[in-house]
Amino acid sequence: GEGEVPDFKGSNVRVLRSGNWRREMKNPKEIVLVAFYYKTFSFSQKDYKSLAESLRNYAKVASVDCANEREICKQEGVSRRSLKKGAVMKVYPYKGHNAPIAFSSRRKLTKISLYKFVESNIPSFVSLLDSKKAGAKFAKSPNRIKIILLSNKAKIPLMLKALSKDYHNHLDFAFIPKNLPNPKKSLSENGIDLTVKGSLPAVFIYQTSIRKNKQYRGALRYDEMKKYLKTLVKRMKRSKDDL
Known part of the structure; x- marks a missing residue:
């Protein structure tokens, strides 16, 4: 009390x-x-x-x-x-x-x-994609894996902020608020298709080096996503070592 x-x-x-x-x-x-x-x-x-x-x-x-x-x-x-x-x-x-x-x-x-x-x-390393220009800039950013969260909400969720803090040295994070069509269009024009299977929010993982995009199918919870991203970063490091 x-x-x-x-x-x-x-x-x-x-x-x-x-x-x-x-x-x-x-x-x-x-x-x-x-x-x-x-x-x-x-x-x-x-x-x-x-x-x-x-x-x-x-x-x-x-x-x-x-x-x-x-x-x-x-x-x-x-x-x-x-x-x-x-x-x-x-x-x-x-x-x-x-x-x-x-x-x-x-x-x-x-x-x-x-x-x-x-x-x-709480610090955030998430790019807010709220315009066509912001979408294009993010799509053309350096050759790293991109994590894109598409949502009906306007604010970057705490979960994404925290994950970006943990992994911004390895991955690029972005948030598209209010399911805005313009940033999605500019990403699509740059080869990043955000066609959602199921409902929002949805997370996409885009591998720039091989121009491959997929929707994350796990639970949208901090602990689950952290586990997934940890594995992703480990795999990235391994493939770099193999080159």
């Missing part, structure tokens, strides 16, 4: 202390949401645990009790005074490239607003 001494044991919330702060935060492989609080947790523990669960593939969710970890809180610019109004939430960017971003105190703190806050700060 709110206003209680939190217990995050057995949940996906990482409890940060002076002993593990540096290890967890020095060069994170994903972004980290940290809730700084003083003794009692002003936000719903249940919601925070649930948030950690729903973001587990995309971001770390952590907590720091400033009553015990004064040095960390001082170092991170979280004063006892700032905690009087409740927990201070900050997002620490991927690989620690930039300064942490604080959740605006003007916004209402809810599970949904926190989820959106984290989501908006």
